[in-house]
Amino acid sequence: DAGVIQSPRHEVTEMGQEVTLRCKPISGHNSLFWYRQTMMRGLELLIYFNNNVPIDDSGMPEDRFSAKMPNASFSTLKIQPSEPRDSAVYFCASSKGERGPGANVLTFGAGSRLTVL
């Protein structure tokens, strides 16, 4: 299995530009998560989907952030307009959901490192 695939791995952009991060979960996994990692705040859950439906988006910082999952094999996290404080590593993870809520193991992608100048 190829694992969770994220692109791009690195993105450098200027303040005000739109950024789109992409994620392909593991085939057969029905839950998908977007996390952000910064030195100041650690690993934060931004949003998660179950069967392509957003379940909890309480971690999305503000309206500049949006996430979509149009089908079971693809998700995007968009930031528009980007700001320097959005600089972070963004991780996508997926889980199979074969156990009850809470018990499922998340498999993480390699992350997308975003730098906003």
Add this chain to the structure above:
Amino acid sequence: AQKVTQAQTEISVVEKEDVTLDCVYETRDTTYYLFWYKQPPSGELVFLIRRNSFDEQNEISGRYSWNFQKSTSSFNFTITASQVVDSAVYFCALSEDSTDKLIFGTGTRLQVFP
């Protein structure tokens, strides 16, 4: 509200020493799950172990062992005879029965010197 505390920000040891990483959690649920993940210098997050709240048996996997104590709300991780390859950031995490939302601690950076 759920919370995970990893009080040790950074630990340095010399190879072959034993080291214990502490994790204390808070939750109101009676059913919950605890996890440890490893983040090596390459940056990816690697799953190590999952434990549910009803299983207090300690677990050993090679040089790794985990001590789960509900009485003290702790889920500590011990590496025996540490190796340089164990150098990484280790995260403890918690999820409750009602959601797949995984709450992470702030992580402990372990440096193992030769």
